Amino acid sequence: MSKTFILDLATNQRVALFNPRQQNWNTHFAWSEDGVYVLGKTAVGRATVDALQMNNHRIVKSRFLWVAAGWHPPADV
Template sequence: MPLFNPRLHRWSDHFTWSVDATRVEGVTPSGRATVIALRMNRPTIVAARRRWAEVGWHPPA
């Protein structure tokens, strides 16, 4: 499966944020493969996103 390419694809076509905005969820096969391959939901980054959301820095617009 080809991975998401930001030069060719729009982020919003392939990903969405979880309800609590701490996890990236792939909505297409390419999006799901990219989330897994790049380990986009590692525990440390999920924890960081949770803290960023608490102070209003996350999710990005």
């Protein structure tokens, strides 16, 4: 079963998950100042970050290493 809607915990409203084919990443997300966390800027962004666990501890650890190596965050987003 695929999820296309999720609850935005900040507004307690049901919102559609981010669709990269139809929506712009920069509209809904930003990188934290240190480049290791994805921040949701909109209800869609926040709900997507939560639903997809985009800041789970494993990926955050990896991003720290990628930042140190100069590979992250991507310059084109």
